[in-house]
Amino acid sequence: MTDKKPAEATGNFCNSCGRNIAAIKNSVTFKCPNCSSMISRCGKCRSRSVQYTCKVCGFLGP
Numbered sequence: 348m349t350d351k352k353p354a355e356a357t358g359n360f361c362n363s364c365g366r367n368i369a370a371i372k373n374s375v376t377f378k379c380p381n382c383s384s385m386i387s388r389c390g391k392c393r394s395r396s397v398q399y400t401c402k403v404c405g406f407l408g409p
């Protein structure tokens with residue numbers, strides 16, 4: 348569950364829980380409001396309103 352991934356792969360994994368978003372419905376990929384780097388969140392974390400953190404600029408969002 349905690350195996351390391353290349354930084355380039357972050358677009359396909361939930362920013363909050365690390366799951367592969369392709370396997371979870373209602374998942375989204377969007378740009379960081381602060382620095383425009385790509386952030387992905389799975390449907391489960393969206394429904395729970397889990398916070399996400401931009402790994403590039405440290406932006407914390409709902």
Ligand SMILES: [Zn+2]
Nearest residue numbers: 361364389392
């Ligand atoms: Zn998640």
Ligand SMILES: [Zn+2]
Nearest residue numbers: 379382401404
């Ligand atoms: Zn950012």
